[in-house]
Amino acid sequence: MKNLINHSPLRSHIHKNLAKVALKEEEADLCLTGGKVVNPFSWSIERQDVAIKGDRIAGVGLGFKAKRFFDCKGLYICPGLIDAHIHIESTMLSPRQFARTVVPHGTTCVVADPHEIANCLGIAGIEFMISQSENIPLDIFYTAPSCVPATHLETSGAELGAKEIEKLLRLHKIIALGEVMNFPGVIYGDKEVGLKLEIARRMGIPIDGHAPGLSGDALCAYISAGIDSDHECTTLSEAEEKLSRGMYLFLREGTSEQNLEELAGAVTPHNVHKCCLVSDDRSPDDLLEKGHMDYSLKMAVRAGIDPIGAIAMATINPVCRFKLSERGAVVPGFLADLILLKDLKDFQVEATIFRGEVVAQKGKMVADIPESPLPKFVSSSIKVKQDSLDFSIKAISDRLRVIGIRPGQIVTDELVLPVTEESGMAVSDPKRDIIKLAVVERHHASGNVGLGFVKGLGIKNGALASTISHDSHNIVVAGTNDTDMLAAVKALMEIGGGIVVIKDGQVQASLSLSISGLMSDKKVEDVRAEFSGVKMAARTIGTALDNPFMILSFLALPVIPRLKLTDKGLVDVEKFSIVPLFFH
Secondary structure (H helix, E strand, O other), rough: OOOOOOOOOOHHHHHHHHHHHHHOOOOEEEEOOOOOEEEEEOEEEEOOOOEEOEEEEEEEHHHEEEOEEEEEOEEEEOOEEEEEEEOHHHHOOOOHHHHHHHHHOEEEEEEEOOHHHHHHHHHHHHHHHHHHHHOOOOOEEEOOOOOOOOOOOOOOOOOHHHHHHHHHHHOOOEEEEEEOOOOHHOOOOOOHHHHHHHHHHHHHHOOEEEEOOHHHHHHHHHHHHOEEEEEEOOOOOHHHHHHOOOOOOEEEEEOOOHHHHHHHHHHHOOOOEEEEOEOOOOOOOOOHOOOOOOHHHHHHOOOOOOOOOOOHHHHHHHHHHHHOOOHHHHHHHEOOOOOEEEEOOOOOEEEEEEEEEEEEEEEEOOOOOOOOEEEEEEOOOOOOOOOHHOOOEEEEOOEEEEEEEEOOOOOEEEEEEOEEEEOOOEOEEHHHEEEEEEOOOOOOOOOOOEEEEOOOOOOOOEEEEEEEOOOOOOEEEEEOOOOHHHHHHHHHHHHHOOOEEEEEEEEEEEEEEOEEEOOOOOOOHHHHHHHHHHHHHHOOOOOOOOHHHHHHHHOOOOOOOOOOEEEEEEEEEOOOOEOOOOOO
């Protein structure tokens, strides 16, 4: 396959070739005929042909000469779709397998924040993601993760300070500073946070935000640091305020968080240019059953957003926000990254064109994506001090703090409940749906093990464990007994990370995620099958939750209220400190 990613800059000789095709003096390599061109610049739909020379659009008009013609009668010709904010690791797919999955859905470009793998492997992990993004029919640009680790209350695999951020921002394909989750540090002038922001501002790099619920004076203080986007809005009023203060509004429609319908009312003809569609996270199930940005477009139109405006939110708007160039519209001189749509309601993608070549048709890839061998360091990242794996908890009081799960949310409650005691030890009580929880440090073999209890998982007999636990991605395990919990951790070590279900000491099902315990290099269909297997197995040990592993993955995230567990202990997020498990 020819090199589709490293396109030639628009130089004089290339312009001369494009001009000759536009003037009908020479043949185009490919001409899309009979289609309806969607133009977000003029907010119109034009019946025009599109002439392509090499990897660029040479002209939009009629009567072009061409070596090949593609009949687009009855189809809409649109720019390729762009996801302005996603964590590829959350799909559990490698970048190459991710491309195989989303390109047939019309995605030709994504802006990915690799802070999941950065928390495990640091700069080396980010460089791995970049290397895996080369020579594929999908542009993957990255942001430099701003918060690794997210807090001092957990152990991550790496730390990215201001020095590392400056190095990252000079790397090929890194185009922005990633979501700044430490908004208190921004507002109150944390020195290290300030240095990272100053580097990005000095380099003229866009800065992505992450400020759930931030409002009023605090929001102004946050924006004044140069942060000008947010994907965490959950209410209409929050979205309207952030738009009014000059931020880009990223309307999120992901697997764990679906906010598009609620926020759609904030989008108007006057501010649509400041709005982008994003997925943030998308599971293998959703990618196969719903799609990617084509699904976001469908949901946006159903929510009342004008179809051309919605297309702009997934094409030219992200281009403007991230200072990308030569893409995002069907205009002369731009890269020929295009999609052919059956309609502007369901947004069924008939074909995807990347750099002037048809790479997907009728929902299937037709272009080859060559395999890329995985370096050993990404598949040997699970390091646990096994002799420290003791999950017993001595009962030192008759009441304890318990993490309370809220159905359908990643925020939790702090519950104070009576202890269930056996032989002086605090134990799980499945009848009351109180299950022991542990977080095992897995990056440095430090021996750290945080212990607690959770209510709401519904496990009756057995254990669940995963190496996906935001943001530091230590091992998180929940179970009704210590024996099964220990077996679950050992099973994860054997498969190189992933997800396991244990009952009576035996593995009931597993999903191997050998790339840093976060991603698989298998095809999406295989990942979905294994993922479906562990979800089915989880139901056999009692949980009625559709995806208990996603809930499990957020129980160790100490930046989302209220009570969470890390390898360092139980965290009261509102106090931003470790608190005792037992309540006196």
